[in-house]
Amino acid sequence: MDVKELYRLFIQHGLVDTDTRKIRNNSIFFALKGDNFNGNKFASDALAKGAKYAVVDEIEYKTNDNVILVDNVLKALQNLANYHRNQLNIPIISLTGSNGKTTTKELINAVLSCRFRTTATKGNLNNHIGVPLTLLSMNSDTEIGIVEMGANHQKEIAFLSKIVEPNYGYITNFGSAHLEGFGSIEGVIKGKSELYDFIRDSKGKVFLNSDDPIQIEKTKGIDVIRFEESIKFIDANPFVNLIFNDEKIHSKLIGSYNYANISAAITIGSYFKVSEKEIKKAIENYIPSNNRSEIIETENNKIILDAYNANPTSMKAALDSFILYKSNHKTIVLGDMFELGDYSGVEHQKIVDYVSKAKFSNVLLVGNNFFETKTNHLKFKTLEELKEYLTKKPIKDSTILIKGSRGITLEKILPFC
Ligand code: ATP
Ligand code: MG
Numbered sequence: 001m002d003v004k005e006l007y008r009l010f011i012q013h014g015l016v017d018t019d020t021r022k023i024r025n026n027s028i029f030f031a032l033k034g035d036n037f038n039g040n041k042f043a044s045d046a047l048a049k050g051a052k053y054a055v056v057d058e059i060e061y062k063t064n065d066n067v068i069l070v071d072n073v074l075k076a077l078q079n080l081a082n083y084h085r086n087q088l089n090i091p092i093i094s095l096t097g098s099n100g101k102t103t104t105k106e107l108i109n110a111v112l113s114c115r116f117r118t119t120a121t122k123g124n125l126n127n128h129i130g131v132p133l134t135l136l137s138m139n140s141d142t143e144i145g146i147v148e149m150g151a152n153h154q155k156e157i158a159f160l161s162k163i164v165e166p167n168y169g170y171i172t173n174f175g176s177a178h179l180e181g182f183g184s185i186e187g188v189i190k191g192k193s194e195l196y197d198f199i200r201d202s203k204g205k206v207f208l209n210s211d212d213p214i215q216i217e218k219t220k221g222i223d224v225i226r227f228e229e230s231i232k233f234i235d236a237n238p239f240v241n242l243i244f245n246d247e248k249i250h251s252k253l254i255g256s257y258n259y260a261n262i263s264a265a266i267t268i269g270s271y272f273k274v275s276e277k278e279i280k281k282a283i284e285n286y287i288p289s290n291n292r293s294e295i296i297e298t299e300n301n302k303i304i305l306d307a308y309n310a311n312p313t314s315m316k317a318a319l320d321s322f323i324l325y326k327s328n329h330k331t332i333v334l335g336d337m338f339e340l341g342d343y344s345g346v347e348h349q350k351i352v353d354y355v356s357k358a359k360f361s362n363v364l365l366v367g368n369n370f371f372e373t374k375t376n377h378l379k380f381k382t383l384e385e386l387k388e389y390l391t392k393k394p395i396k397d398s399t400i401l402i403k404g405s406r407g408i409t410l411e412k413i414l415p416f417c
Contacts, residue, residue: 001068001069001070001076003076003079003080003083004083006028006055006068006070006076006079006080007080007083007084007087009028009052009053009068010028010080010084010136012052013026013027013028013052014139015027015028016028016029016030016077016080016133016136017029017030017046017051018030018032018039018077018129018133020042020045020046020049023046023049023050023051024050025050026050026051026052027050027051027052028051028052028053028054028055029042029043029046029047029051029053029054029055030055030073030074030076030077031043031046031054031055031056031057031061031073032073032074032077032129033073033074038058039056039073040056040057040058040060040061040073041061043056043061043063043067044061044063044067047064047066047067052066053066053067053068054066054067054068055067055068055070055073055076055077056068056069056070056073057069057070057071057072057073057076074128074129077129077132077133077136078128078132078163080132080136081131081132081133081135081136081163082132082135082162082163082164082165084135084136084138085135085138085163085164085165086165088138088140088142088145090138090142090143090144090145091144091145091167091168092144092145092146092147092164092165092166092167092168093108093144093145093146093147093166093167093168093169093170093268094147094148094149094160094161094164094166094168094169094170094195095108095146095147095148095149095169095170095171095172096148096149096150096151096157096169096171096172096192096195097170097171097172097173097174097175097192098172098173098174098175098176098177098178098188098192098311098313098314099172099173099175099177099257099311099313099314099317100172100173100257100258100260100261101126101148101149101150101172102121102123102124102126102148102292103253103258103261103288103292104170104172104261104264104265105120105121105146105148106120106286106288107261107262107264107265107282107283107286108120108146108264108265108268108269109146110265110282110283110285110286111265111266111268111269111274111278111279111282111283112144112146112268112269112272112274113282114269114274114275114278114279114281114282115272115273115274115278116143116144116272117141117142117143117144118142118143118144118145118146119134119137119138119139119142119144119145119146120134120145120146120147120148121134121146121147121148122134122137124148124150125148126148126149126150127150128156128159128160131147131149131160131163131164132163134147134148135147135163135164144272147164147166149161149164149195151178151191151192152178152180152181152182152339153178153181153182153191154182154187154190154191154194155191155194156191156194157191157192157194157195157198158194158197158198161194161195161197161198161199162198165202166195166198166199166204167202167204167205168199168204168205168206168207168268169195169196169198169199169204169205169206169207170206170207170264170268171192171193171195171196171206171215171218172260172261172264173212173260173313174188174189174192174212174214174215175188175311175312175313175314176188176311176312176313176340176343176347177311177312177313177314177339178311178339179339179340179341179342179343179347180339180340180341180343181339181341183341189214189218193218196218196219196222199222200221200222203223204222204223205222205223205224205225206219206222206223206224206225207224207225207226207227207264207267207268207271208224208225208226208227209227209260209263209264210226210227211227211260225267225271226267227263227264227267228244228245228263228266228267228270230243230244230245230246231243231244231263231266231267233256233259234248235324236254236255236256236258236259236321236324236325237324237325237326238254238255238295238304238321238325239251239252239253239254240253240254240255240256240258240259240262242259242262242263244266244276244279244280245276247276247280249262249280249283249284250284251283251284251286252284252285252286252287252288253286253288253293254293254294254295254304254306254321255293255306255317255318255321256317256320256321256324257314257317257318257320257321258293262283265279265282265283266279266283269282292306292308293305293306293308294306296414298414298417300394300395300396300397300398300417301331301395301396301397301398301399301400301417302327302398302399302400303399303400303402303414303417304322304325304399304400304401304402305402305411305414306318306401306402306403307335307402307403307404307408307409307410307411308406309405309406310334310335310337310403310404310405311337311339311340311405312337312340312347312350312351314403315334315337315351315403316351316354318401318403319332319351319354319355319358319401322360322401323358325399327398327399328397329361329362329397329398329399330360330361330362330398330399330400330401331360331361331362331363331364331395331398331399331400331401332355332360332362332363332364332400332401332403333364333366333386333400333401333402333403333404333410333413334351334355334363334364334365334366334370334403334404335366335367335370335383335403335404335405335408335410336348336366336367336368336369336370336404336405336407336408337351337369337404337405338405338406338407338408339405344369345369345372345373348369348370348372348373349373349374352365352370352373352374352375352377353375355377356375356376356377361398362395362398363377363378364377364378364380364386364389365377365378365379365380366379366380366381366382366383366385366386366404366408366410367380367381367382367404367408368381383408383409383410383412383413386413386416387412387413387416390413390416390417391416394416395417400417402414402417
């Protein structure tokens with residue numbers, strides 16, 4: 001079946017599903033394949049649960065007229081998404097970058113939704129499946145789309161850009177994340193800049209934080225919209241406060257690095273003519289979730305929980321912010337940073353050396369990579385060993401920064417703090 005026909009079916013009900021546990025009535029089920037599953041096998045189940053059509057790519061599963069056979073289900077989903085995007089005559093803003101994509105996307109959405117009906121990426125659905133699903137969640141009501149695009153290797157952002165065809169782009173930053181797939185920081189810059197390349201070729205616009213010389217270099221030849229000049233940082237103790245057009249904005253976001261994320265949302269909001277009052281209100285009301293920089297008061301301590309993810313850049317950003325934080329006793333609990341490939345040893349050592357200079361009251365390191373570093377700080381191979389230590393030697397009256405990669409699940413030590 002070609003994309004136009006598939007689109008005709010899609011437009012009748014406007015729903016696409018990929019998980020048979022969450023089938024919505026009259027949706028089109030796309031039988032995707034994963035490393036450990038073959039969605040084709042669930043096609044009839046999807047129809048039984050209320051899907052109107054099931055799209056498969058293995059002929060043996062084409063059991064009735066409501067099963068649609070295509071060459072490749074993933075490709076069909078991506079082509080449908082791109083076709084749909086072209087029928088929607090709306091501006092779409094795409095974001096990528098090493099850190100802060102989801103936070104910035106949510107802030108932009110909060111600001112723009114004051115004036116427009118927006119559709120934005122849900123959670124972190126930012127890959128070759130999540131991006132098409134985001135586009136397919138837009139409909140004739142949508143006035144502006146906001147799409148997060150993630151990547152851990154070259155050509156991924158170029159590929160996603162071709163599906164999304166964004167009119168506007170924003171790259172949060174180029175950092176040392178996913179070095180394994182990108183090979184080096186130069187690789188990261190090249191890979192993320194594929195969004196700029198698309199925007200340059202399609203004559204779109206990008207939002208630019210002109211603090212970064214590399215960003216300035218990479219956006220040459222593109223129509224840029226620079227960050228609002230009247231935005232000024234006040235402090236982050238722990239919540240970021242800033243001034244925009246002489247008006248104070250008190251955010252509920254922790255960490256000085258969020259200043260850039262908020263500034264992007266203000267700039268984009270202003271560009272789309274959201275009023276200053278609405279921008280202020282939207283930013284002040286936005287509360288982050290999912291272990292992305294939350295403040296938690298336990299019986300004994302105050303905790304800055306940033307256990308959602310970590311890479312060298314976000315780790316350093318979190319440490320810099322914590323160095324500025326005013327408290328008599330500061331503890332840091334750092335977990336391993338993953339996906340660094342050959343850079344792992346040296347990047348963990350750099351963080352440990354940085355920490356030593358900063359003179360925190362108490363430092364606890366956990367994970368095989370930190371365990372291998374040369375340092376006098378306390379190190380633990382596993383979370384279990386750290387928990388045992390905290391049971392014997394509880395921390396009291398301290399402000400504790402907890403940060404590590406998702407796989408370390410550092411939030412599990414919360415009951416021991
Ligand atoms: P992912 O790659 O998982 O999609 P992301 O780019 O969407 O991540 P967020 O989920 O917004 O990023 O934030 C993850 C963490 O990155 C935050 O908890 C924070 O520690 C750090 N971070 C957020 N914004 C920045 C920034 N502008 N600069 C450096 N680090 C940041
Ligand atoms: Mg994200």
